[in-house]
Amino acid sequence: MSKKRVVIIGAGVSGLTTAILLLKQEKGYHVTIVAKHFPGELSDEYTSPWAGANWRGFASITDKRLQEFEKKTLIHFFELAKTKPAETGIMIVDSFDYWDEHKEDFIEPWFSNFCPGYRHLQKEELPDNVEFGITYKTVTINPTIYLGFLLNTFLALGGNIERKEFSHIQDAILTDTDIVINCTGIHSRTLGGVQDANVYAARGQIVIVELPPTHVTWTFLRYPRGSNEGIFKGPVTYVIPRNNGEVVLGGTYVENDYTTVPDPVIAESIIKRCLTTRPDLLPVGQKELKIKRHSVGLRPVRKDGIRIETEWINSSLGRGKRVLVCHNYGHGGYGYQSSYGAALHLIEVMKKSLNSNKARISKL
Ligand code: FAD
Numbered sequence: 164m165s166k167k168r169v170v171i172i173g174a175g176v177s178g179l180t181t182a183i184l185l186l187k188q189e190k191g192y193h194v195t196i197v198a199k200h201f202p203g204e205l206s207d208e209y210t211s212p213w214a215g216a217n218w219r220g221f222a223s224i225t226d227k228r229l230q231e232f233e234k235k236t237l238i239h240f241f242e243l244a245k246t247k248p249a250e251t252g253i254m255i256v257d258s259f260d261y262w263d264e265h266k267e268d269f270i271e272p273w274f275s276n277f278c279p280g281y282r283h284l285q286k287e288e289l290p291d292n293v294e295f296g297i298t299y300k301t302v303t304i305n306p307t308i309y310l311g312f313l314l315n316t317f318l319a320l321g322g323n324i325e326r327k328e329f330s331h332i333q334d335a336i337l338t339d340t341d342i343v344i345n346c347t348g349i350h351s352r353t354l355g356g357v358q359d360a361n362v363y364a365a366r367g368q369i370v371i372v373e374l375p376p377t378h379v380t381w382t383f384l385r386y387p388r389g390s391n392e393g394i395f396k397g398p399v400t401y402v403i404p405r406n407n408g409e410v411v412l413g414g415t416y417v418e419n420d421y422t423t424v425p426d427p428v429i430a431e432s433i434i435k436r437c438l439t440t441r442p443d444l445l446p447v448g449q450k451e452l453k454i455k456r457h458s459v460g461l462r463p464v465r466k467d468g469i470r471i472e473t474e475w476i477n478s479s480l481g482r483g484k485r486v487l488v489c490h491n492y493g494h495g496g497y498g499y500q501s502s503y504g505a506a507l508h509l510i511e512v513m514k515k516s517l518n519s520n521k522a523r524i525s526k527l
Contacts, residue, residue, distance in 0.1 A: 169344060198327075199328040251308065253305075254404075258300070261289065261384070262386045278301065281298070301382065336486050367416060373453045384399065385399070468493065
């Protein structure tokens with residue numbers, strides 16, 4: 164039987180992960196990634212290189228689908244951190260989640276029973292003006308290294324790449340195309356044939372500093388008063404170390420703000436907030452942090468969460484040609500930490516649609 168020809172639009176963490184899993188787990192697919200931007204490039208239109216990035220369970224207690232995606236991805240990342248740390252840029256660290264106010268009726272987060280070392284922090288372990296906290300093992304990801312690893316893995320598996328920008332999903336369909344997978348992130352808002360008005364940006368500004376490589380072995384996120392489960396009532400403060408001595412200081416989460424120039428006033432406030440929370444960020448004897456660069460990225464948020472859905476469309480090439488379009492976009496601030504689980508699920512939904520000839524909506 165001839166192979167099904169798949170075009171994946173997008174070479175961010177979503178497109179690359181989906182492409183690898185298709186080639187690794189399934190037989191009978193010929194996969195080409197077509198994108199405007201690829202790993203190694205920086206652009207305001209390409210979110211993945213600008214991420215922190217780490218794994219921190221944000222899914223609400225009721226969002227079982229996202230929990231499943233994040234759980235599968237964390238298990239995969241732990242494995243990569245143990246077997247290929249330098250190649251993937253993934254490392255295991257201690258995570259600290261801090262809340263400014265006391266949590267009288269704290270509901271244990273959904274990940275408390277599978278993140279190693281999960282426990283509540285003792286009072287003496289809390290930073291000044293922090294009233295509650297938890298700790299557990301997690302991973303941090305160096306986006307540049309990880310995206311390069313994904314691209315190399317895809318090519319080694321026999322995948323093809325092509326640089327092109329599409330204005331309409333129909334443009335991705337050639338006479339021999341059977342399936343198109345849409346992983347265009349924030350561009351799903353404007354891409355013809357998709358134009359999802361539920362997609363919008365959440366601006367994130369970060370400061371990247373350089374510290375002695377083993378100085379920071381932890382990551383933290385401080386929830387402003389009144390926040391929970393990834394809903395932030397004010398500026399989010401976080402620190403994410405990378406495997407190359409770079410440490411990311413964050414941050415901001417501003418919805419519908421498309422400004423991509425770093426704001427120096429915000430940068431100053433980020434540094435101040437991080438140092439106030441964890442003064443031990445600064446090595447003993449060092450007077451100030453060595454700033455490497457400032458950056459801004461636009462998180463591809465979607466009102467109803469990640470869209471994993473399929474639809475059969477009639478090709479504009481005519482002759483009764485029908486093509487299965489699969490969507491995997493709208494990963495907001497959790498695109499890395501949900502990438503593996505979301506891609507696995509997309510492939511399941513895609514296969515069901517191929518078998519039944521009906522389009523599917525994501526259900527776990
Ligand atoms: P993108 O990376 O934007 O990729 C889209 C791809 O589609 C690109 O290749 C682009 O060229 C291509 N494309 C788009 N339109 C077209 C077109 N018309 N024609 C051809 N090609 C097209 N996530 C985490 O899990 N953990 C974190 O700690 C974390 N921290 C973050 C911190 C910041 C400051 C920011 C900004 C984001 C963070 N994220 C984090 C979120 C994460 O970065 C995103 O969810 C993720 O990168 C989205 O990836 P994507 O592949 O869906 O989209």
